[in-house]
Amino acid sequence: MTPFIPQNDLERQLIAAQEGQIPAEDFIATLLGSEVFMPIHERHQIGGLQTDKVARPLKIETDNGEVLVLFTSPERAKGFVRDFPGYGGGLVVEFTWILEKLGIGYAISLNPGEIVGIDFEAQDLERMAQMRTH
16 A cells, blocks of 8 residues: 555644544544545536536445545545546535535545545534534
């Protein structure tokens, strides 16, 4: 596996949190102020016109429910999305936008398949959404 070289502050903070150098709360604060990459299904086009009105983010069904797949940068997604036809593109969005637009009834996997990543349960997202409003 290729070494994980951090490309942005979010990745540096994630590594620091995983290594116990900063408290988890500090990483969460960084995540809430950061942009993430959300793979979305490439829309069907007819003559260059979009036919879908709603973006379909990559979600994986698990025994515990749906998991939204996110990455710390578009480059981190490339290897993972190869196994999911139609998810070659995506959006770079504020993490808080995801909480606002997609709600909080699901889990999130940040950088699945990478050596530096983290999973959040649905209740973790609920706490993050509350942190944001205080």
